[in-house]
Amino acid sequence: GAVVSQHPSWVICKSGTSVKIECRSLDFQATTMFWYRQFPKQSLMLMATSNEGSKATYEQGVEKDKFLINHASLTLSTLTVTSAHPEDSSFYICSGISHGGIQETQYFGPGTRLLVL
C-alpha cells in the first residue's frame, strides 16, 4: 500500500504555543488529504478535508482559525494548532488519497501525539 508519514510522531508543548504537524505522501500524489483527531478510547473524528492548492473544508465544530491547514503541494499538508491548550491534547492523524489512481483508498499516517501542558 501507499505510504504516508507524519512528523513529529509526538510533541509536548506549553499552553499558548503553536505546534505544526507535517503529513507527507511518500510514494503517491495526494490530491486530497484529511486530518483527524482521536481522543483516548474513542474513534477517529474528521477535522477537515483539504485539496491541493485550495482552502481546507472544516467539519462542524472545528475552528478553522485554531487549526490551520495548508496543503501546499501534492505530497505535503501541514496542520498547525495555534495557541494550543490542554484540551487540544490528542492523537492527530492524517490521510491521503489520489483521485483517479489505484490509491483511491485512504492511506493513513502513523499519527502524532500532542500533549499540551
Place this chain on the structure above:
Amino acid sequence: DAKTTQPNSMESNEEEPVHLPCNHSTISGTDYIHWYRQLPSQGPEYVIHGLTSNVNNRMASLAIAEDRKSSTLILHRATLRDAAVYYCILRDESNYQLIWGAGTKLIIKP
C-alpha cells in the same frame, strides 16, 4: 451517511479463523464497504473493500450478503499481531470521506 453496527469486542484464539460481522441495513446502491484496522497508538491501516462480490486479498476476505445489508471480514488464521480495532465503514464513491463508528476490538488469545 449510512451507518454500520459492529460488536464492541470479540475474542479469538491464535491461529484460528476470525469472522468479524458488520450490519449496514441502510446501505445505498453506491456505497462501498470498507474495512480498516487500527493497532494501538498507530494510524489506521486499510484492510479490504468491496461493493457486491466477495473479495480476497493477502490480509483478509470480505464476504458480502446478497442484499448487501451485512458483511463479514474474515481473517483466515489470526495471529497476535492481528489484535486491533476493526472498523467497518460505508463510503459513497462520490465522497471520499470516511465516517468512523466505534469498531470492534479484536482480542487474540495465545
